[in-house]
Amino acid sequence: MSTEDFKRAAAEAALAYVEPGMKLGLGTGSTAAHFIELLGAKVAEGLDVSGVPTSEASRELAERHGVPLTTLKDTPELDLTVDGADEIDGRLNLIKGGGAALLREKIVAFASKRMIVIADASKRVERLGAFPLPIEVVPFGKESTRRAIERLARDLGLGSDVAIRRAEDECPVVTDSGHVILDARLGLIDDPERLSVELNRIPGVVEHGLFLRLASLAIVADQNGVKTIEPASAQAEQQPMRKTA
């Protein structure tokens, strides 16, 4: 089985947590795309749900698969967000933003009663930080903001290589909200809470990819099958997945 199969297995398992009438947050990325596709199939069978997409890409995908859409304006409170992640630690703190959708992803997750993160098991880490931390910044002053983040990282004893994310044509990647992304190679992060607070204090930083205490369940899959992981109990890692209704 391939990594893609594991992503799909995790996405399929997340469907068990979707109930009729739910207002859903629809994540972004290749794992979330599996979930949106599978959800579309359930909608075609009669499941009554609606979703708020976290990116234009996910909006297009959801439309293509017939998932009814709503907005945070019309539906400011959601029942459940299902999204992927770039890294997941034991407390289910996450690094997200590899797909440049972290701002809308965080807004949508925060507006949800529950966030379930789905991934292939390679995303699990003991400590966050091997994956460069995506930070969404306002284009005005992006070089000053980049340098301020490098200074902060040095002060916190972290790696301080912060680069503007560029597309294949070398132009800066622009997010759905018109910002740019900085990728911060910080090394392993001992205190993500402090880093989060300090990053949010830098003018020009719109949001960063540390998702702390937002996910209440992770569903990860590998060649050994699908596992659910809850943040509180390390033992839960070995529990079999909840049965589908």
Ligand SMILES: O=C(CO)[C@H](O)[C@H](O)COP(=O)(O)O
């Ligand atoms: O945060 C994200 C997008 O901003 C994605 O959820 C994250 O990058 C994981 O993507 P994939 O499922 O393709 O590995």
